[in-house]
Amino acid sequence: MSPADPTPQVVTPAVPGSFPWSVLHDRHPKLVAGVxxxxxxxxxQRRALDALVAESLTGVIARLPADAHDAARWETxxxxxxxxxxFDVPFLFAESYFYRRILDAVGYFAPGPWQxxxxxxxxxxxxxxxxxxxxGSLRELLVAAVWGNRADLSFRIGQHGGPADEGSLVVDDSAALCAALEAGLGRELCLVADNAGGELLADLALVDHLLATGLSERVAVHVKPYPYxxxxxxxxxxxxxxxxxxxATRDRLLAAAAEGRWTLRTHDFYRAPLSYHHAxxxxxxxWSAATLxxxxxxLNYRRLVGDAHWPALTPFADVVEYFPGPVAALRTLKCEVVVGLAAGTLAALDASGEEWRVTGAHGLLQTAGLDSRPGSSPAPG
Known part of the structure; x- marks a missing residue:
């Protein structure tokens, strides 16, 4: 969006009973208990985990130890x-930092048996x-990749999503995306992964299809640098x-990796508590070097559009115009942030009486810039 456009309010966990509040108040303590x-x-380690939960519920945010390898970065x-x-800081920071502190509590970075x-x-x-x-077909694999995102283990802690089917896609740009891929837009494809497990299996099936059919010459899958x-x-x-x-699929992917057609990439910024405007x-x-x-x-969606209270009718393309190339977002809805809905769709969802933004029962497949190759001008904000 242009600098003149108003910036929506950043999501925080401050409101009791809200979805972000419930994550900090309910989901995080259950997660730590499970770990x-x-x-x-x-x-x-147990005392450190218990102290982290107590701090997050009733205390104030403490800094990392001064000798932590990334203390300076988190200080910034x-x-x-x-x-x-x-509960008074941006939700994205609170979540990201909580997970970083878990790693500190269990000794993930410290010399020893748990390193x-x-x-x-x-x-x-x-x-x-x-x-x-x-x-299945290209479209079926794309849709499967959307619903694979329901395999979010943090979401499953204390949550139960409803049934998922094609009718639950609140935005479906799959026809345009399939056409663009078949026209060669996925020649050099970057896939920024989210979850392991079932979602990653769906992603790998899609990658295999793109490479095996020649729709992609090279695919780079971007993963996190450490647990998040x-x-x-x-x-x-x-x-x-x-x-x-x-x-057969395993052998094709291993061969593609050996030939350099399928690569894994990571970057420290993928665990930053910031939107991708600040990449x-x-x-x-x-991203700019990729054709798509x-x-x-x-989480990637929140960082792509900005973790803020966007009006749901805000066009997706307007929000991601800073991005340096054609982009697609595939997700199930498990947080309140969403843009790009049609007015009729939004009215029907709001009239349904369900908490449709956070149940995981709805998904979307959104695209922007498929008909052009935007330049890499500086991102706003």
């Missing part, structure tokens, strides 16, 4: 937030081994998902 009970952590990212209540041990691996592994990869929102995909999760694929130039350059970038999931 605590699933590992043979020692007393120091958290400017203006330290010393405030967790580099993903505290959520037990959840992700079970999800991967009980899910089935998608099959419980089920966020890491390189190790990709390896595990590849191992449970059917032999560093080297990451923007990767596909963002998966709720």
């Amino acid at each position: 605590r009970d699933a590992h043979p952590y020692g007393p120091d 990212w958290g400017t203006g937030h330290y010393g405030r209540r967790w 580099g041990v993903d505290p959520y691996a037990y959840l992700k592994s079970a999800e991967a081994r009980t899910s089935s990869p998608s099959t 929102f419980v089920s966020d995909a890491l390189a190790t999760d990709v390896a595990e998902c590849v191992s449970v694929l059917d032999p 560093p130039e080297d990451l923007r350059a990767e 970038t596909v963002f998966k999931g709720d």
Whole structure:
């Protein structure tokens, strides 16, 4: 959007009973209890986890230890937030920093037996081994990738989504996306992954189809650099998902990787508590070099459009005009942020009486810039 356009209010967890408030008040303590009970952590780790929950509920935000490898970066990212209540800062920061603090509590970065041990691996592994990869046409695989996003393990903690079907897509740009891919727009495709497990299996099925059919010459799958929102995909999760694929698909993907046609990428900014408007130039350059970038999931969507109270009728293309290339977003709705709805769709959803923004029963497939190749001018804000 242009600098003259009003910026919507940033989402915070301040309102009791709101969805962001319930995440901090209910979901996070349940998550920590699950992690605590699933590992043979020692007393120091358990005390640190319990102290983090207490701090997040009744205390103020403390800084990382001064000797943390990323203390300086979080000092910058958290400017203006330290010393405030967790419920009084932007929701995106509160969530991101809470997950960073979990890693600190369990010793993920510290020398010792728990260094580099993903505290959520037990959840992700079970999800991967009980899910089935998608099959079908290009459109069917795209839609499967939308609904694969329901495999969000943080969302499942205390939540139950409704049934998912094609009629639950509140925005469906799949026809335009299929046409663009078949016309060559996916030649150099960047897929920014969200969750491991079933969603990642659906993503890999899509990647395999694009490469096997020649719709893509090269696909780069971007994953998180280390554990983030419980089920966020890491390189190790990709390896595990590849191992449970059917032999033919697995062999094709391994061959594509060996030939450099399928690559894994990561960037430290993928765990930042900031929108993608603030992405560093080297990451923007990767998106700009792609002929199409596909963002998966709720968290990527919040960061793509900005984690703010956007009017739902705001055009998606207007919100992402800062992005340096054609873009698609595939997600199920598990948070309140959404743009690009048609007026009739919004009216029907609001009249339904359900909390349609957060149940996971609805999804969307949105696109922007498919008919052009935007330049890489600086992002607003």
